Amino acid sequence: MSVLIVCPGKDPENWVKALENQHRGMNIYVYPEDHDKEEVEFALTWNHPRGLFKNYPNLKVIASMGAGVDHILSDDALPEGVKITKVVDDTLTEDMGDFVLSQVMNHIRGLHHYVKCQKEKEWDKFQYKRPQDTKVGVMGLGVLGNAVADKLHKNFFKVYGWSRTEKSCENVTSFYGKEQLEEFLQNSEILVCLLPLTEDTENILNADLFDMLPEGAYVINVARGEHLVEHDLMEMIDNGHLAGASLDVFREEPLPEEHPFWEHSKINITPHIASVTKPESVVPQIADNYDRMMEDEPLKNRVELDKGY
Template identity: 90%
Template sequence: MSVLIVSPGRDPEEWKKALENQHPGMNVYVYPEDHDNEEVEFALSWNHPRGLFKNYPNLKVIASMGAGVDHILSDSALPEGVEITKVVDDTLTEDMGDFVLSQVMNHIRGLHHYVKCQKEKEWDKFQYRRPQDTKVGIMGLGTLGNAVADKLHKNFFKVYGWSRTEKSCDNVTSFHGKDQLEEFLENSEILVCLLPLTEDTENILNADLFDMLPEGAYVINVARGEHLVEHDLMEMIDSGHLAGASLDVFREEPLPQEHPFWEHSKINITPHIASLTKPESVVPQIAENYDRMKEEEPLKNKVELDKGY
């Protein structure tokens, strides 16, 4: 019985070391080093090559290295019967809350504007807004969405939330379903996307949705690049309907150097760093699920495949 780490573009050694320290005696392979495919029953994965896992006849579990699982579910050749898990980690959750708060504050205080002014040696004061006078809408009220909502509420923002199905979140005015989406958007002076990526949410940040936001609204996407129709965002900013955007995720990462986002004065770019998974923090739950798999016990943080998260 072995564990396979598959993480193209990421250094897997820290993960391997953390697993072996947490679970002495665990046999860990790192793809694509030589290994016996029939030994592997548990895979730890991030952006695996499409179709890879169909070559593992005894694979039982695929564990995501992060909170997202779309990079796994988007593979149409996954073996039948394999269970998929995601990471739920207090550190990731807290870090996401801090990041979104920083981007919201950056916007209402005009700090991105002053970076531009400094480069051009312009003394141009920005009329800032206060949290108490600002409505923030959060799309997605899962673990991360709830944490972000709580962080914003504690900093005196008026917080609204929207989810596919009805959810209750403390100190948030909640909306759900397609019928309540427009009312939610009308109250979102700053819109934060924290939705899981599914067939229903892909391309959801589009011109039709932006048009329902108040004029001068600001968009923050910390979910997935595939949520955003990039051309629609730029058109809505250039027309003046949107004030700008803060983007941490993109359809292609790293963002190509020729991409127009780089040069846009009203788009703030960060390289998918809103919350970074720390192996030493999440490996204990992964190792626990490995033991649960061996004992044929229910897994923690199991993904509901019909929902996609």
């Protein structure tokens, strides 16, 4: 019985070392090195080649290296009956909260504006807002969304949340479902997207949604690039309805050099670093699920396939 690591474009060495340290004697293969496909029952992956796993007749579990699983579920050729797990990690959660808070503070204090001013040698003061006077809406109230909402509340922001189904979150004014989306958006001077990527949420950040935000609203996307209709965002910024955006995720990564986002003065770009998985932090739960698979016990952090998260 073996574990297969599949992460094209990433260095798997730290994952291999962490698994070997956590689970002595585990037999580990790294794709695309030669290996016996019939031996593999457990795969650990990020952005695997489409259709790869259909070639593994005894595969039981596919584990995501991160909190997101859309990179797995988007493969139409997954083996039937395979179980999928995601990472839930305190370090990832804390890092996401810190990052979103930094982007929100950057916006209300105009720090991105001053970077531009320094380049152009302009002495131009920005009329900042205080957290107590700022409404932030968080789309998606899962583990990460809850953590972000809590972080913002503890820093005195007025926090609103929206989710597909009803959820009760402490210190958050919650909305749910399509019927309550507009009311939620009307209370979102800063909108943070932390939704899972599903058929229902793909392209959700579009002109119709932006139009329901207050004039001068700011958009932060730390979920997936496929949530955003890029042309709609630029158009709504350029016509003055939106103040700007902070984007950490994109449809194509790395962002191509010719992409218009690079040159847009009101779009702040970071290279998908809001919350980065650390192998030594998450490998214990992955090794635990490997043992659970071996003992035919329920897996932790298993994805509900009908929901997509």
